[in-house]
Amino acid sequence: MYEEWTSALPYVVAWRSVTPLGGAPKRILPDGCLDLIWQDGAVFVAGPDTTAQVGLPSPGSRHAALRFGAGTGPGVLGVPASELVDRRVPLDALWPAADVRAIAEADDPVAALTEAASRRWQGADRAMVALAGAARAGLPVGSVAERCGLSSRQLQRRSNTAFGYGPKTLHRILRLQRAVALARAGRPFATVSADAGYADQAHLAREVRALAGVPLSALLR
Structure with missing residues (x-):
């Protein structure tokens, strides 16, 4: 089970999930965001990825999280995103242990994460919002x-x-996200490559394998 919704914080998505019995390994694609995650009482930061991450939590494992878009996460965490690339970092390495313990023990982890993030909110950088928007739309960054x-x-x-x-x-990563969304909507791969901004279908195939680790057809399965 997975669900997500718009957070009260700008450019932030809240999400939660429960790992089902017999679930298959999950491939998480890079998306230009970082996440603040509660998992079964542990709290950590999932930094921005450059390639897909594959994992399978234990059956019944619960997650609750905030996903920070438009470059808003580093201001909340107090460290630049460049220090967190392709890393999973315990939150108590960045925040006071007492603050992290309050989140870990909360009855509603999403609410606790949102409250803690709100206290540290630095706002959005107008230039970074524009950059993310241009990259997502396939415009010249x-x-x-x-x-x-x-x-x-x-x-x-x-x-x-x-x-x-x-x-x-960032442009490559958000172009991949756009291509996968088009493919999942049923578009032929040749149409996907043109509409997502790739030179041709071979270029699409190379980029998907480089960033996702598998062909586009495997992602759709």
């Missing part, structure tokens, strides 16, 4: 720097802090 009055180097630095990687990597 280089134009974001000019619109926001930043140099390419400044945009790169702020993107590393907010997302864990630069604009080009």
